[in-house]
Amino acid sequence: MLDFAIFAVTFLLALVGAVLYLYPLSEELLDKWLSYPETQHVPLSQHMLGFAMKSVTQMVMGSTFEDDQEVIRFQKNHGTVWSEIGKGFLDGSLDKNMTRKKQYEDALMQLESVLRNIIKERKGRNFSQHIFIDSLVQGNLNDQQILEDSMIFSLASCIITAKLCTWAICFLTTSEEVQKKLYEEINQVFGNGPVTPEKIEQLRYCQHVLCETVRTAKLTPVSAQLQDIEGKIDRFIIPRETLVLYALGVVLQDPNTWPSPHKFDPDRFDDELVMKTFSSLGFSGTQECPELRFAYMVTTVLLSVLVKRLHLLSVEGQVIETKYELVTSSREEAWITVSKRY
Numbered sequence: 001m002l003d004f005a006i007f008a009v010t011f012l013l014a015l016v017g018a019v020l021y022l023y024p025l026s027e028e029l030l031d032k033w034l035s036y037p038e039t040q041h042v043p044l045s046q047h048m049l050g051f052a053m054k055s056v057t058q059m060v061m062g063s064t065f066e067d068d069q070e071v072i073r074f075q076k077n078h079g080t081v082w083s084e085i086g087k088g089f090l091d092g093s094l095d096k097n098m099t100r101k102k103q104y105e106d107a108l109m110q111l112e113s114v115l116r117n118i119i120k121e122r123k124g125r126n127f128s129q130h131i132f133i134d135s136l137v138q139g140n141l142n143d144q145q146i147l148e149d150s151m152i153f154s155l156a157s158c159i160i161t162a163k164l165c166t167w168a169i170c171f172l173t174t175s176e177e178v179q180k181k182l183y184e185e186i187n188q189v190f191g192n193g194p195v196t197p198e199k200i201e202q203l204r205y206c207q208h209v210l211c212e213t214v215r216t217a218k219l220t221p222v223s224a225q226l227q228d229i230e231g232k233i234d235r236f237i238i239p240r241e242t243l244v245l246y247a248l249g250v251v252l253q254d255p256n257t258w259p260s261p262h263k264f265d266p267d268r269f270d271d272e273l274v275m276k277t278f279s280s281l282g283f284s285g286t287q288e289c290p291e292l293r294f295a296y297m298v299t300t301v302l303l304s305v306l307v308k309r310l311h312l313l314s315v316e317g318q319v320i321e322t323k324y325e326l327v328t329s330s331r332e333e334a335w336i337t338v339s340k341r342y
Helices: 004-016 018-034 044-061 068-091 098-122 132-137 143-173 176-190 204-217 266-270 272-280 290-309
Strands: 223-226 231-233 236-238 243-246 310-314 335-340
Touching: 018 044, 018 290, 018 310, 018 335, 044 068, 044 098, 044 132, 044 143, 044 290, 068 098, 068 143, 098 132, 098 143, 132 143, 143 176, 143 204, 143 290, 143 310, 143 335, 176 204, 176 290, 204 266, 204 272, 204 290, 266 272, 290 310
Parallel strands: none
Antiparallel strands: 223 243, 231 236, 310 335
16 A cells, blocks of 8 residues: 555656646647547547556656557556456456456566566656656655555556546536536636646636536545544444445435535535535545546646537437446446537
8 A cells, every 4th residue: 555645745746747748648639539520429438548548657657658559558458457456356256267367467467567667767867757656766665665556556547537537528518508617717727828737726617527527427436444543333333444445426426415416516616615525535635545636637637628629519319327346437438529619
């Protein structure tokens, strides 16, 4: 498990250069979508996974992953490992299927090999662009800690980022009013200038859009945490260091806390008490996980680029069914269309 204090420092250092990687990748996706005729259906989940893979690999591991073939190899191994983390370990089926277990172990070994090589390459050297692994290397961690921390961050960030981007755009396609307000804020903050870390902090409404996306989609429906101190619920004692599972998917749509809980309404986060409740669940503020914080940054940059130039539109008649796992996704591909603003 990552030491949060160390991780917070290294993560802040990594975020300073995030826009250097994210803006060109967002522009690349924008150019692709601008080339489509307005009637073309865009496979949103597929495109967001590819975008997230590029963003995370370049931010964490550097210029090696400017090569699309390296990203494709990483994505294949990542998919094998993540699918077993989400299923094989939870239901015990991985140990019962030797073929799947070997595929999992081979994929994990390849991911570890890539990370080890990059850690070795970055140690004791200075590079023009700072990446996430550099922060870990400079944090007086041993090689095994660096490997484990970068592996956990890479695996989780790719999926959380991809799904946050997907759900945010899905919800924007269902609300012309929300999309209009976001477009106006983006224009007001950036004007004709570039996307910068300082200006991103001013996107208050965009932050609310992303918080409401996490809540409405129930992005991470379950979390687990070790009990720091002995606790009590009614007459039940929870001993210290007990692993406690939190049913966040239930809490995030409790009508006693969230009026009209199934409605996508970013304006609800104008209320400071609502944001405080959201933060207490670990989705914002000091308790949020580093992977989600990274996903917020990536999605903010992406939306700033896309919404400024495009109307994001839903496909008529499409019903998106939800699939609840470690990170919530759609059961089938989510399709959208786009049209140019100018």
